[in-house]
Amino acid sequence: MYRSHNCGELNASHINTEVTLAGWVQKTRDKGFMIWVDLRDRYGITQLIFDSERTDAAVFEMAKTLGREFVIQVKGTVIERESKNKNMSTGDIEILVSELSLLNAALTPPFTIEDETDGGEDIRMKYRYLDIRRNPVKNSLLFRHKVTMEVRKYLSDLDFCEVETPYLIKSTPEGARDFVVPSRMNEGQFYALPQSPQTFKQLLMVGGMDKYFQIVKCFRDEDLRADRQPEFTQIDCEMAFVEQEDILNVFEGLTRHLLKEIKGIEVDKFPRITYDYAMKTYGNDKPDIRFGMEFGELNEVAQHKEFAVFNNAELVVGIAAPGCASYTRKEIDNLIDWVKRPQIGATGMVYAKYELDGSIKSSVDKFYDQDDLQNWAKATGAKPGDLILVLSGPANKTRTQLSALRMELATRLGLRNPEVFAPLWVVDFPLLEFDEESGRYHAMHHPFTSPKPEDIALLETEPGNVRANAYDMVLNGNEIGGGSIRIHDKATQQLMFKYLGFTEEEARNQFGFLMDAFQFGAPPHGGLAFGLDRLVAILGGQETIRDFIAFPKNNSGRDVMIDAPSAIDDKQLEELHIRLK
């Protein structure tokens, strides 16, 4: 044992104890006759003191040579500190060192190992092992562990069984691009890495496993956007003999448990809203409901007047920004410029200030009188002191624009407090969505999602209006989980593949095993998957997932620390029966 205690546990109760500690030199202060060293390990920081009068001369001299991040072992006595530090658990004591061993020297680190570092993203990623020494990253990884332990305990106590599904599976063209693995033993053939264990968990239900979960890596070879990783982790779950209501209850329970255990927060029963309601009310299928600013549709009250812009629009829709009636012309112009940015794409914005005296002043006063504007206030829920902001145009596009504005305003107004948690369910998602590029319908969730029985008849006539037994859990404006009740009979699954444009042969080749399985006694089943990286980031009160992943990849899918991917030997290519192009 290199230590009797760690660097976070000693306090006044240990005074006069002989201890051995080991760790990294966080910093040294050399006052000539006295040297203080902050010794750091995973558990905390303990102050060491080398005293020219009380410390052996050789040890004292050696202490002078210690640099940042040197790894040392010390023996000494716990003594009371003269100037106590109330902000540290070890702040009442220090170690009067009697022996010092250098376990490993260190080059000067390329960035400071402090909570606020001077290192940019690139250098921190290249030296990720140094970055992990910093509290924000280290604590994020410890936090992630705590969350996964709680998830496992909770589900295990409910009789869920964690089953490992294979990583070397079969490539299917549906969905995102697969990462593939050439097979040496099966010439010309490839495995694929799973985008999710979807079909395997369904087969486990056919196999009678009843309640399954797995915390599992998944892989998607997509062009990377910020905060998306080629490999990511899911909490993957499935249950048999359940209806949607059962699934929602179980995983609402899990989420409530996490909020309570991890954050100490009790939340009410989650609101449930339909996809249609979410789109109409928030312009978004993952609404942030930590704040209001719900959409008010103004077609009835704002059209059929003299204002052509509104009259010609498919949708006129507004929100009430709380307390913003006092915005200056400049502030409002800034918002108008913001919505007109190409990323948002609005052509203009109308506003109306609901003054504290009850009057309303709008940018379109010549078309609308006070009665009209009071109707706007009513529709948007505006109160005196609020600023009504109105966009118009094609319905879907306008809703998306207003949703962006709503989120931007909430951010500016400080309404997106990361320590407030507002979960909800969005249900009744459409089964299909039309893809302009391929000119056909795609499964919005995946091809195994069941349509609502009462909507099946619409599949032929209005496929876009068929609702699915599909649901998302949304937390603070993020989709953190989603799932569905699955199809569990062969005929419906075949029909679904047909509607999705599979030939019979394609469906058979790719998913024959699943349809076969459905013929041997498949129970009704359904489930969902949480995105773990995002979930822990949100629970941790952070915007980005990267600090919650030990060794993330950059936006080109590279691990810059180990320099991967990289070229491989010709011999390897040969054995795998492939060549470079």
Added chain:
Amino acid sequence: MYRSHNCGELNASHINTEVTLAGWVQKTRDKGFMIWVDLRDRYGITQLIFDSERTDAAVFEMAKTLGREFVIQVKGTVIERESKNKNMSTGDIEILVSELSLLNAALTPPFTIEDETDGGEDIRMKYRYLDIRRNPVKNSLLFRHKVTMEVRKYLSDLDFCEVETPYLIKSTPEGARDFVVPSRMNEGQFYALPQSPQTFKQLLMVGGMDKYFQIVKCFRDEDLRADRQPEFTQIDCEMAFVEQEDILNVFEGLTRHLLKEIKGIEVDKFPRITYDYAMKTYGNDKPDIRFGMEFGELNEVAQHKEFAVFNNAELVVGIAAPGCASYTRKEIDNLIDWVKRPQIGATGMVYAKYELDGSIKSSVDKFYDQDDLQNWAKATGAKPGDLILVLSGPANKTRTQLSALRMELATRLGLRNPEVFAPLWVVDFPLLEFDEESGRYHAMHHPFTSPKPEDIALLETEPGNVRANAYDMVLNGNEIGGGSIRIHDKATQQLMFKYLGFTEEEARNQFGFLMDAFQFGAPPHGGLAFGLDRLVAILGGQETIRDFIAFPKNNSGRDVMIDAPSAIDDKQLEELHIRLK
């Protein structure tokens, strides 16, 4: 909810309760006026009764049509059973059915869904989802979950943090063959799937994570032998600021905890033997010590007589088979034939029967008198009634042969009871082993293993005799875990790569990141990894790992259920910048 109770929980206390159950039809017995159905789910079997007098006629008629593995839902009343079945938890009751819904019909399964099935390995793998319905497989998966939960709880309670390391890493030619993944975004480059998270866990130690574990999939593209899978699961662990003793204590504690929690067995402190001792005493570095039959070396007492075979042998070594002095000539000939099989390769075997009257009769009586043979008995620990079996020849080869014979005898004598657990540590493994094929030394464990400091001087002169700080945990003749104290300074690591035949450039290209990391304050560290598949199989009292893996691959690395690997589109190859050869 499709059910109010599961099929394993109802008993006499529920009599007269109205219940709803759902599950699979295990079997039906139609007596004309009465139909019994065994309804099965994950939790058990409950007997249903349809009575022509008490059950609605339509329901009764429908019950007649139920086939094996149909999925049904029933409502009914719990009643007392006339002929109780004491072997079932639900054996006191049955359900008098009032309502019956067919949830899904089923084709006749291709093999019987019973504990002892009529299905061969191939058909069971193709329909693995049906195989999983069988108790032996289902219970193995539930058992695996229980083991992993206990591992996680134990380590987590000791402050170990589970950290997910990446799956898309870098290919290195050292060790087994990598599975590789062509990169679409980085033309001509490949990721590799990890053979283990070895370097990442070491970087986590450099990063101050202190105590790490992970239950993680690993990948090796090796030719598959029976019971080896291309993807397998490790319990991977690493600790900083530790010596070998600390690691052994922690993971001995874990294993003892598992034996206690999972099997209800308390084991003593694990014996620790050196690699040299293991080879000399058992001919094997993973000895099964559930039984004795330790090797007795006979060179001193059996050489320098008239028997040329022994005189010319490098090693004469024997074991005492307990109670086997009564073997007939035929039984002994059978053993001699067994050791002469090509797989074992002995040229002959000498035996000596230690009769109950104290006399010893050997197959080489003309060369050895009773005093000689008494010395043999002493060396092999034979007692009256035992059969001494002696092999001779080149030392290593002969030990391996005798080890095989020892195991075979133990099996025949029923000494390998799967419900007896005899764990031990084997320590002081050689650092290097000579590879005849490449004509150079390879790392026996891996290139990151530290040599014993007192042996470093031998690296130049007798590399084969350098001992490593490496250890294996052995359980019932299987290596279930192994690890080492690692090198943690750049100079030693560089030296090690040199001795292993790496050029400086190769070492730099492949492991530069690790040697860089060692320069920034690497703590002393070490760890180990358990093979989870094997561990759960042994704890479960089984010989083969396959039933403990939900979806195993066959010996050609194929998943015959989903038919993977398979061909992929030309478009995919194109995007990945590769061609088939």
